[in-house]
Amino acid sequence: MKKLSVVLTAAFVAALVAAFALAGCSSGSSASASAASSSEAASSSSAAASSEAASSSAASSEAASSEAASSSAATPTEAVQLQIFAANSLSKAMAEAQELYTKDNPNVTFADTQYKSSGELNSMLEGGAYADLEITASKGTMDTAEEKGYIDPATRVTMFKNDLVMVTSANNADINEVTLDDIAAGKYTVCVGDDSVPAGNYANQSLSTVGCFKDPDGKTGSESAGKANGTDAYAGTPLEGKVVTDTSVGNVCKHAESGDVDIAFVYTSDVERFGGVKVVGVVPGDTHKNITDPGAVCAQSTNAAAAKAFLDWCMTDKGAAEVWQKWGFELAA
Secondary structure, X not given: OHHHHHHHHHHHHHHHHHHHHHHHHHHHHHHHHHHHHHHHHHHXXXXXXXXXXXXXXXXXXHHHHHHHHHHHHHOOOOOXXXXXXXXXXXXXXXXXXXXXXXHHOOOEEEOOOEEXXXXXXXXXXXXXXXXXXXXXXXXXXXXXXXXXXOEOHHHOEEEEEOOEEEEEEOOOOOOOOOOHHHHHOOOOOEEEEOOOOHHHHHHHHHHXXXXXXXXXXXXXXXXXXXXXXXXXXXXXXXXXXOEEEEOOHHHHHHHHHHOOOOEXXXXXXXXXXXXXEEEEEEOOHHHOOOOEEEEEEEOOOOOHHHHHHHHHHHHHOHHHHHHHHHOOOEEOX
């Protein structure tokens, strides 16, 4: 009996030890799991934080790039100086338009704009003179510029239209109304532009319709080029010995203003530009070619984009339109 009691006691102790051992293992396993879980959570949290930081950094970088691009787009383009070749008749209007354009586009300035007869402008380009933009006073001279490769045909546009008028000195009280028939009657002395001046070509075309100009090719009116080509095209007409020619429409106008001649053939815009004369007759439009002022970017221009932008502005800006109207030019479109 005593032996059995000892055996039972030993068994109880063994069971108790085993229970404690099992509890210890369970506790250790739980602790390890807890530690692993904590480590996993920490890693997850760290990864999330890193990812968020990376996202934030990328967003900041993208925002900075966007802001830089926006700032770059808002920055004025680099400085450009444009060289313009323009018909004499545009001198005052163009100078005012350029001043207005520079106020709105301070990065663009203009070199000493050359105002010459349209034929002379082409001669300058032929001789190698540099220009970014050419504006002539006739379709014919721009056709020549295009044929000879002086301008980029893709940029060519008809800018203005004009009228041909007969003027006399503002102080001349004896002449107030004149027609082509009066000119054909030989009543007056006359001044017109020479072959290089489009206004003179138009005048000769009109004079040919009343027998006062002999086209070398025998053509009249709008079919004629209006150029004497070295001949005395007024000989044997009512104007023989009564015609003075000059190299610019401005000079032609001055002949009338001074009283050197009775009548000068000029554009409506020249009356506004020079003053000192009065209109005594409008030349019928069907006696000459249409009077237009074409413009185009020159083929040699190194500032083609800036030149084209100015040309477009001349045709579309409200302020520019007011300048043209002020000086007697009517936009063609």
